[in-house]
Amino acid sequence: MSGATRRVVITGIGVRAPGGSGTKEFWELLSAGRTATRGITFFDPAPFRSRVAGEADFDAAAEGLTPRQMRRMDRSTQFAVACAREAIADSGLDTGLLDPARIGVSLGSAVAAATSLENEYLVMSESGRDWVVDPGYLSPHMFDYLSPGVMPAEVAWEAGAEGPVALVSDGCTSGIDSVGIAVRQIREGAADVMIAGATDTPITPIVMACFDVIKATTRRNDEPAHASRPFDGTRDGFVLAEGAAMFVLEEYGAARARGARVYAEIGGYATRLNAYHMTGLRKDGREMAEAIRRALDESRLDRTAIDYVNAHGSGTRQNDRHETAAFKRSLGEHAYAVPVSSIKSMVGHSLGAIGSIEIAACALAIEHGVVPPTANLHTPDPECDLDYVPLTARDMKVDAVLTVGSGFGGFQSAMVLTAPERSGHA
Template sequence: MTERRVVITGMEVLAPGGVGTKNFWSLLSEGRTATRRITFFDPSPFRSKVAAEIDFDPYEHGLGPQEIRRMDRAAQLAVVAARGAVADSGIELTELDPYRVGVTVGSAVGATMGLDQEYRVVSDGGRLDLVDHTYAPPHLYSHLVPSSFAAEVAWAVGAEGPTAVVSTGCTSGIDSVGHAIELIREGSADVMVAGSSDAPISPITMACFDAIKATTPRHDAPECASRPFDGTRNGFVLGEGAAIFVLEELQSAKRRRAHIYAEIAGYATRSNAYHMTGLRPDGAEMAEAITVALDEARMNVESIDYINAHGSGTKQNDRHETAAFKKSLGEHAYRTPVSSIKSMVGHSLGAIGSIEIAASALAMEYNVVPPTANLHTPDPECDLDYVPLTARSQRTDAVLTVGSGFGGFQSAMVLARPERSAA
């Protein structure tokens, strides 16, 4: 049986700094940042007061009053992104067998904003020990169960095939796409609408990360707060966003003369079974995921032209990643540009992996490596080429993108031009 190769033929990105894929790429290629003081609520009681928010109006993007009332903000972002990805792909889903079209959506924290807001209502601002359920809207249950995200996207695009939510913390955005490509490869689906969404900028989320001091307390210049690989970094900047893709089998895409952004040539995920938030300094489990993803893609380390790093901006993570790249790629790691787009769009938890897949595909599309913003004082222990401050023009045929999440999750994905990867 001939192996089914999976390609990206449509995408839409909703990210801080500009809604839509075009605006997203403009921000990255120009090295601009979208981090600012939180506006969604009063952040003054919190240790970290900055975030990367999206200026998103659901009405402007075609959602009706009932959809807006029913869906949490993260679900709204997912649905708008899914509709945009399908339109971008040019595929006519209504002409396909709906049982052969599936959906996977990644999310780390589900309907955090909706649950936070509704709890304030049913508890009368926290004054009631026993909440008053009569004030709860009928759609509150859909905020509780993250599976509602996948259901909403499936309804929006008319998909009746395999449908799932993947929630593996901060690797959810890679893992949801990884799950989708396996469904196509094994023949369970012909087309997958896949990606991730998270909208976690709420008081409860800020309190959670404040408790473990994972987010930055740098408030004086919010636009410079996210500093991956910089010696002065002191935590990540929380963000929000969504990226959804249309994935299909390569030959099918060619037959309909679809625009192909990239082939997803290899994917792997591993866990360190070590610590909820701690990382082994040698990066062994991430290195293992990278090696397996390259093996699946039938590519050697010298094929990688660019690494889209997790690059959260915590000292532990950035050093762990650097070690993993050296362990898996050897000397080639020193010759390969690496950058973190979290320096510009923050860390949107479960969504960021898909957003970074989009950035990787666009780096290939335009032969431009996005920069690591705010990198002025490199950490001596992070001694690779992190493309500081300014984007770099470079022929890019294959990209490695990685993710690292609380719980020890480590995922890697290889994107390549179809003609570059093995048949």
């Protein structure tokens, strides 16, 4: 089948995010408009400017990981493997019956094994007391923590994948980009099945300190459940979080032939860089708008076909303003008619992982006919004057969804998901 006609669909989803232990719990939280952000419990946050986070209640042993796997894998890798297992089981695909050379993995992560690297440093340096560290306390698995390529390799071993396997690290767009790259592998004929998604577990002192320094995270420490406030006039920064989402992606015809449930088709994807500033964004949203237009072109959908926009919605003033401008620039008058929301208001911002977690939310919105709300949106910002679905989920038919991401370094990515019968390729 030629690359031009190979359609790519999601047949399996696995999510680990704050507020739940799987995809079902994740969707229940979103559709109920509940928040899962809380005061940090993983370490003493007292020295930090921002002391709230989206922590996941993850039990590696309950997930079926062996003691050796838990010793070898960083927390983020554990999340990815657990999600991959769930996604494969959800898809009903028996990977053991497939040609392993036709199965690939595309995994995104912004900070990779940050948890284990910091823990190892603290052990070797006596919590930073000693300038000269003692290598006698070095973990034998230090290479696994140092090399990000180990992460997709672990997922590949789990899936029996011997095809194209890679890590994508584009900051906070990694979770969209990893899936977009996986889609292209199938379209181009390099693979028939891709296990794709992203993972990050950045709730560590060093990562918290990095965002403290640039004042990107919230100081609303007395209201952790209500600290993430995208598009709200009282917002003061994002809430750092952890999580992962993985998908089984297949060629549409093969998925239908085996009777698989299809959550959504990935119709279009594009990414752009603003070449402007490491953390700053232009007010006009030009680069994000261009990514949106290209993703729509690839999906062969008119902009008026979009039923829901899943915003990056980090809860920083410059991002919310930038996105609002990008939606108006790319969608025209339709930007005022289409509902927009940010699930970061409920699960926080898990850096590279969030793009995949948001793709999961989009596929589930199509599946259930529900648009998740923007929690904590009580005081609309006049600069952000679109329909941001405040507080309460909205029941409606959702056939085409636009999801976007924006990352430090200037990365801007967009993806269009559709119900298969709505596809511009049908």
